[in-house]
Amino acid sequence: MLTLSGVNKTFYPGTPNERRALVDVGLEMAEGDFVTIIGSNGAGKSTLLNVIAGSIPADQGSIRINDRDVTKLSEHRRAAAISRVFQDPSAGTSPHLTIEQNLAVALTRGQRHTLSRGLTRARRKQFREELATLEQGLENRMTHRVGLLSGGQRQALSLLMASFTKPTVLLLDEHTAALDPERAELVLRLTQNVIADHRLTALMVTHNMEHALRLGNRLVMMHEGRIIRTLDPESKASSQVSDLLDMFGDAKDSLSDRTLLSS
Ligand SMILES: Nc1ncnc2c1ncn2[C@@H]1O[C@H](COP(=O)(O)OP(=O)(O)OP(=O)(O)O)[C@@H](O)[C@H]1O
Numbered sequence: 061m062l063t064l065s066g067v068n069k070t071f072y073p074g075t076p077n078e079r080r081a082l083v084d085v086g087l088e089m090a091e092g093d094f095v096t097i098i099g100s101n102g103a104g105k106s107t108l109l110n111v112i113a114g115s116i117p118a119d120q121g122s123i124r125i126n127d128r129d130v131t132k133l134s135e136h137r138r139a140a141a142i143s144r145v146f147q148d149p150s151a152g153t154s155p156h157l158t159i160e161q162n163l164a165v166a167l168t169r170g171q172r173h174t175l176s177r178g179l180t181r182a183r184r185k186q187f188r189e190e191l192a193t194l195e196q197g198l199e200n201r202m203t204h205r206v207g208l209l210s211g212g213q214r215q216a217l218s219l220l221m222a223s224f225t226k227p228t229v230l231l232l233d234e235h236t237a238a239l240d241p242e243r244a245e246l247v248l249r250l251t252q253n254v255i256a257d258h259r260l261t262a263l264m265v266t267h268n269m270e271h272a273l274r275l276g277n278r279l280v281m282m283h284e285g286r287i288i289r290t291l292d293p294e295s296k297a298s299s300q301v302s303d304l305l306d307m308f309g310d311a312k313d314s315l316s317d318r319t320l321l322s323s
């Protein structure tokens with residue numbers, strides 16, 4: 061379904077600033093897999109998602125989505141298969157457009173022949189129903205500009221928009237990190253619902269180990285550009301945060317930034 065093999069990415073190669081962001085990364089995901097990714101700052105988590113999305117080209121290795129080699133395809137050409145939600149609530153939506161305009165734009169994203177973005181009565185009805193599932197009352201604010209919404213509401217909207225194109229893969233990069241604990245919980249719940257309702261294959265980066273254990277069916281640990289450990293559904297289900305810290309310690313003898321990981 062999604063297969064990465066031998067993926068390498070080095071920034072500024074051959075210079076004093078050389079950064080090996082991805083080192084021989086391999087990952088095989090089946091349809092419906094939901095992988096959570098943890099690792100310290102600079103471990104390569106965002107680079108991994110960027111390479112999957114095509115916003116950064118891999119130096120070596122291959123990426124296949126549904127048996128199609130997309131390694132050389134531009135980000136734009138992959139857009140129909142991949143949706144993303146970022147940490148910054150302002151990244152996924154257009155603040156100057158209304159909620160319904162944002163949704164209409166999202167609906168046509170990734171389509172080769174852009175359909176009318178017009179807001180027909182039927183489309184508004186569909187949007188209202190979809191928005192109601194977010195339980196934020198946004199279905200009654202469809203003509204409000206998105207810039208007026210709270211961060212949590214914008215992330216909820218971003219998630220809904222990300223599901224619109226029926227992507228094969230959903231990439232979430234610390235998408236709850238900028239939210240207060242209550243909003244983060246809400247957006248996590250919506251995340252689970254959207255993934256289940258649309259039967260998406262998903263990768264979610266988080267620094268919150270408890271979230272990484274609670275969501276998804278598999279877990280990947282990264283350190284210094286490498287996947288240092290993968291937990292299958294059984295071991296993930298039976299692991300605690302303290303186990304994850306122990307595993308990190310085992311995989312990397314002197315992991316100096318445990319506090320960062322658990323924050
Ligand atoms: N566009 C870029 N140009 C140059 N270096 C980059 C770029 N993106 C990432 N890097 C470097 O690659 C390494 C991995 O960065 P990456 O952003 O993937 O880490 P991360 O695991 O997402 O970290 P964080 O938890 O802080 O978000 C880092 O050393 C970073 O400085």
Ligand SMILES: [Mg+2]
Nearest residue numbers: 105106107233
């Ligand atoms: Mg990152």
